[in-house]
Amino acid sequence: MNAADGMVSFQEQITARIREIESNLCVGLDPSPDAVPAFLHSRPDPQLAWNQLIIDVTHDLACCYKPNLAFYLARGEEGLRTLRETIHYANGHQVPVILDAKFGDIGYTAQYYAQAAFEMLNAGAVTLNPYLGEETLVPFRSYRDRTSFVLCLTSNMSRIDFQTRSVLRGELPEAPLFETVAQKVVEWNTEQNLGLVAGATAPEELERIREIAGPSIPILCPGVGVQGGDLEEALWAGYTGEGSLIINVSRAIGRASEGPDLGELARQEAAMFVNQYRTFLAQYREAR
């Protein structure tokens, strides 16, 4: 059931898993090297120990994990090994992994990034930046059993610098840049393995993105928790069935405590988000 062995695609695996465990919670694994809890400092690789603790207490609640490359790359070779081992550890618990790297390059370069994500690190999915156009995703798309989530409308404040700007579209009415990105991703989805990133911090725009994307393109949705996005609103805006909307929470879980009760509190936080999803699910099924 591991996407990495090429038998079952990431999208099939995560959809089955979301159905089975009744959770669409993606747990972000962003272990700031400068903020490892003191009680883990004595471990041989404190950053890895932090991730393993979070995986140990959430693996039955998480539909996937999402480590962000930056937190590992900053530590150089050792951090990269930690990232590989983290992905291996998650896969060992049958939980697929989205590598959050926001790669955005072209040609050979994009090809080597795809190799880094899908072969060297063995991630099931990756995040990509659309600024350089279709060439960025071509080599990623050719890994047919993996998924590439293309940034559309991000959850941060300065998304308004460019993403929400109105773009002219010939005879069609003007539309924000992020809608143009969503449309292009639909067009480029020839292998049925592209997804979108759309933040929970803008639920109306998320709804619009879902309209453009159609019901089957998976949306990875950050911004719930510390960033202030509302889980329920995001679900009503983007959910169309298992595997359609993956809600990412990072800090609220991974940094639930700085003390030895981190495991317990991280699990409580994760369970709270899962329960919100289950409550939504009951209402959604009733409403249909």
Place this chain on the structure above:
Amino acid sequence: MNAADGMVSFQEQITARIREIESNLCVGLDPSPDAVPAFLHSRPDPQLAWNQLIIDVTHDLACCYKPNLAFYLARGEEGLRTLRETIHYANGHQVPVILDAKFGDIGYTAQYYAQAAFEMLNAGAVTLNPYLGEETLVPFRSYRDRTSFVLCLTSNMSRIDFQTRSVLRGELPEAPLFETVAQKVVEWNTEQNLGLVAGATAPEELERIREIAGPSIPILCPGVGVQGGDLEEALWAGYTGEGSLIINVSRAIGRASEGPDLGELARQEAAMFVNQYRTFLAQYREAR
């Protein structure tokens, strides 16, 4: 004279160097792991040996080097070590380095990428992707002696998917997205350490970017050589003095041959681009 020691900024260092060696040639170090020349296969680290050979034969002709992260990351921990050692080797020859990573993230994540680029790898400059807005560059900008080149108009074909789209700007006339990026970068350049990336494959647009950016913002200009951009046209479009326009050439130099004459031919190629710059310089000075 190394930007890394915080005494002289990247921009000061590269401007002085361009004046001194009469070359604005940036040599790309993109050693595809799958394409290392056979005569280097017996070396302990063939990828590093390839880079060292190119640096050995071009260091008096290169104003800087530009390794692209992808080619190293694909090899995992070993590749990352090769990248660190490559940057160290270039710095040892007093040649500054631009890490081409096209990072585009926010908050803590962007901060750890900045740490990876400027501390772990000790690069003098980096490339950044603007899609997530100003938050991407905030932590990079705070390294005052380094330079961050923000992607504006890239040299690849699919730049037209988004970068050249017309964007509405309130009461101002509409303008392509890349011009909006250039304007924002001017606004965000509070520490005088931002630059732009604008491809040689679109010289008219490069001229427009130079107009918007004003004379002093450095422009990193890829696309000359294999990608078909014309060096002389690019220079007339974007040059305003030493340090203003850095011309990148990668494959035409690094892959000048697959045989043991690589060093000789790579140097010839590099010298050809430098001579074109010197010819331009004479004409430019005469024309003023």
